Every structure is written in structure tokens, then in C-alpha cells.
Amino acid sequence: MFFLVQEESLTNSPIRIILQFDTIEQLREWKPRWKDFDEVVNKIVDKYTMAFEADISLDTTDEVLKHSKLFIRDALTFWVFSDAVRHEDVGTMWLVYSFWLFMFRGAGCHNYGNEILEMVAQFTYEMGASLQEIVERTWLVNRWGKPGRAIPTDRYLEINNGFIKVRYWLMFQKSLMYLPPPEHICRFGKLCIDIIHSRKGLWSCRTPLQTVPRRGNLF
Numbered sequence: 001m002f003f004l005v006q007e008e009s010l011t012n013s014p015i016r017i018i019l020q021f022d023t024i025e026q027l028r029e030w031k032p033r034w035k036d037f038d039e040v041v042n043k044i045v046d047k048y049t050m051a052f053e054a055d056i057s058l059d060t061t062d063e064v065l066k067h068s069k070l071f072i073r074d075a076l077t078f079w080v081f082s083d084a085v086r087h088e089d090v091g092t093m094w095l096v097y098s099f100w101l102f103m104f105r106g107a108g109c110h111n112y113g114n115e116i117l118e119m120v121a122q123f124t125y126e127m128g129a130s131l132q133e134i135v136e137r138t139w140l141v142n143r144w145g146k147p148g149r150a151i152p153t154d155r156y157l158e159i160n161n162g163f164i165k166v167r168y169w170l171m172f173q174k175s176l177m178y179l180p181p182p183e184h185i186c187r188f189g190k191l192c193i194d195i196i197h198s199r200k201g202l203w204s205c206r207t208p209l210q211t212v213p214r215r216g217n218l219f
Helices: 014-019 024-029 034-048 051-059 063-086 090-106 110-126 129-137 153-175 182-189 191-198
Strands: none
Touching: 014 024, 014 034, 034 051, 034 063, 051 063, 063 090, 090 110
């Protein structure tokens, strides 16, 4: 990953700083073993992705470095969440939700924070175990039935809505040359919901229901 960035960014790259190389040429000539490479990566993670390291940077009046570290941390968190969505890893999604709850509240994004808090409260105090598993399985849709290809259900609905709008709008325009009546719009607009209800295989490439990863004791 570090060797694919542009040459300009290598001048002050974390890997060059960790290795204490003076020139880019030294970095190009570095041929580590896997153990050495993993050791350097762990040092980069500890030094450039942790919140307490960002506070240390602020203590040294380097505010740019502090915000850079916080950005890297948040970007990696979002990457972990996106990867969990693709692989239908609900347990990891819950783990990220536990961080986002406080991050959203601290950043002043109270609507998002309240949504996550309400969801946690429902799962903790209102829903039984079976209902929790059912609700969790409605979060993701695997259109292709292949591992690593899941997408959020609301995105799948938007894809179907866009397909319906474009396809049937053009069909009406070409064949009837007038705006479709309201009953047609209602009938075709309902198709995206009917598709999901009729094609159970879309929900997941995993069976049975009990194989959904369970979240840990976060709260």
C-alpha cells in the first residue's frame, strides 16, 4: 500500500519516518521480510491512528498533525464498517456503531447519534432475541448471492426505485405520449418492495438464520 502512493507523498510518509530513512532511494531499496513489514505497520498504526497520539501532537502545538491522525482514524473506522457490510458481519457493524454513537454526539451530529442510541435501546430493552436477529437480517441484501457482495437494503431500494422511474417513465413517454396516471405510478412504485418480499434468497448467502454474527456486550 505504501509503495503505490506518489513520489511526492513519500517525502514525509509515515513509513519513511518510522524507518528513519533520509531519502526516498533508501525506501525504494528497503526489502523487508513479512515480520519486519508487520512490525513497521504496527508502529504506524500505534503512532498515527490513535486518539491519544493526536492529543500528544496537540500538546506539541502541531494541530495539523493532530487532525491528520484523527482523520486517518475515522477513515479506517469507516473502511472497517464498509468491509463489514460487504461481508454481512453484523457483529462488527455493532462494534462500529458503539464508537459512532459517541463520535456523532461529540461532533454535534445529534440526529445520527440519537438514531443509533434509539436503536441500541430498542435492541436492549424492547426486542426479544428472535426479533433482534430478524431485524438485523433486514439491514443487508446480497443481490448476487456471493460472499463479499452485500449492500445496505436502503441502497437496494433506491436502485429499484431508479430502475422503475427510468424504465416505466420512458415506456409511458414512448407508447402513450402523456403522463402516467396516479394508479400506474403507485403500482409500479410498489414493485421494489414486492421484489424483496418475493425473493428471499436476496437477503443473504448465509443459512440458516442462527448463523448471523452476534454483537458483543457493548453497553
